[in-house]
Amino acid sequence: MALTNQQLERYSRHIILKGIGSRGQKKLLAAKVLIIGAGGLGAPAAMYLAAAGVGTIGIADADEVDLSNLQRQIIHSTGDVGKPKVQSAKETMQAINPDVNVITHHTFVSAGNILDLIKDYDFILDGTDNFPAKFLINDACVLAEKPFSHAGIIRFQGQLMTYVPGQGPCYRCVFKQPPPKDAVPTCSQAGVVGAMGGVIGSLQAMEAIKYITGAGDLLVGHLLTYDALKMEFRKIKLPWNGGHLHPEITGLVDYEQKECGGI
Amino acid sequence: MIITVSGKSKEVQDNLTVAQLIAEEQVETPEYVTVSVNDTFVESGAFKSTKLHDGDTVEFLYFMGGGR
Numbered sequence: 001m002a003l004t005n006q007q008l009e010r011y012s013r014h015i016i017l018k019g020i021g022s023r024g025q026k027k028l029l030a031a032k033v034l035i036i037g038a039g040g041l042g043a044p045a046a047m048y049l050a051a052a053g054v055g056t057i058g059i060a061d062a063d064e065v066d067l068s069n070l071q072r073q074i075i076h077s078t079g080d081v082g083k084p085k086v087q088s089a090k091e092t093m094q095a096i097n098p099d100v101n102v103i104t105h106h107t108f109v110s111a112g113n114i115l116d117l118i119k120d121y122d123f124i125l126d127g128t129d130n131f132p133a134k135f136l137i138n139d140a141c142v143l144a145e146k147p148f149s150h151a152g153i154i155r156f157q158g159q160l161m162t163y164v165p166g167q168g169p170c171y172r173c174v175f176k177q178p179p180p181k182d183a184v185p186t187c188s189q190a191g192v193v194g195a196m197g198g199v200i201g202s203l204q205a206m207e208a209i210k211y212i213t214g215a216g217d218l219l220v221g222h223l224l225t226y227d228a229l230k231m232e233f234r235k236i237k238l239p240w241n242g243g244h245l246h247p248e249i250t251g252l253v254d255y256e257q258k259e260c261g262g263i
Numbered sequence: 264m265i266i267t268v269s270g271k272s273k274e275v276q277d278n279l280t281v282a283q284l285i286a287e288e289q290v291e292t293p294e295y296v297t298v299s300v301n302d303t304f305v306e307s308g309a310f311k312s313t314k315l316h317d318g319d320t321v322e323f324l325y326f327m328g329g330g331r
Contacts, residue, residue: 040329131328152327159327174304179295179326187329223324234270236322239302 019215040197042127050093072194111252131178132255168221264317
């Protein structure tokens, strides 16, 4: 598959990069990335991946755009309020780059549908806002042997880690099990700066691009934390013994808990 | 003794336990923090019994659930 003249121009800044080049750009165009959650993290991630020419982008979200989303979910605009987030996200991505095939999944992820949802994708981005979903995505990716990027944001803080099967610990290795409902503050209770989604969501997009193109080292075996008030990034090494540091995952669980519901 | 906590060097009393350090550091939601000492996770049930030693490196890993 040769790049068209338009593609050579659109992706010229990638193509001149040593770590990407036309070979890497073709990999991006052939890649399939699923973003779960079209919100604070998913919005900037989706926009950068669309702009980068990731050929197939799946976006999963059951919600509609709400006015309170617009402070951070920059893929949606004022005129999109009331529209399904996946539809609004698709329109923005296709306006940025018509090369991209956007597949919308207008649904909540659950133990019943997640394996089917992720099976056709090369890399998964967790842009969800609650621990049951984060553990479900982790467990499904471990079972299906899919790489994924975990991220979380709250107030002025964010965190990020990448899981690649067999190369490092997973989210459950570190955090074991979801905390009880309301035990840990959530973004609807504690607030979050919109730009935090931009910082951390863009880092998730960066990990996806690196995974697809093979450029550099992924954030595997480390947790990156960002404290905006101290303007401090820390890359914390995570313990790992070559396997999973928790009992074997044999099935998927819909934990009963809902955080930041509907926002 | 001197230990490293979240990347910063810190003087603490000898024989300090992980539980005491968590209290001293005013860790938010201490019941749900993940702790590693010298690149090994400490189970939450062992916070009280795990003593720290001079030169130890301690990391606190927090749940961060937001995203949308």
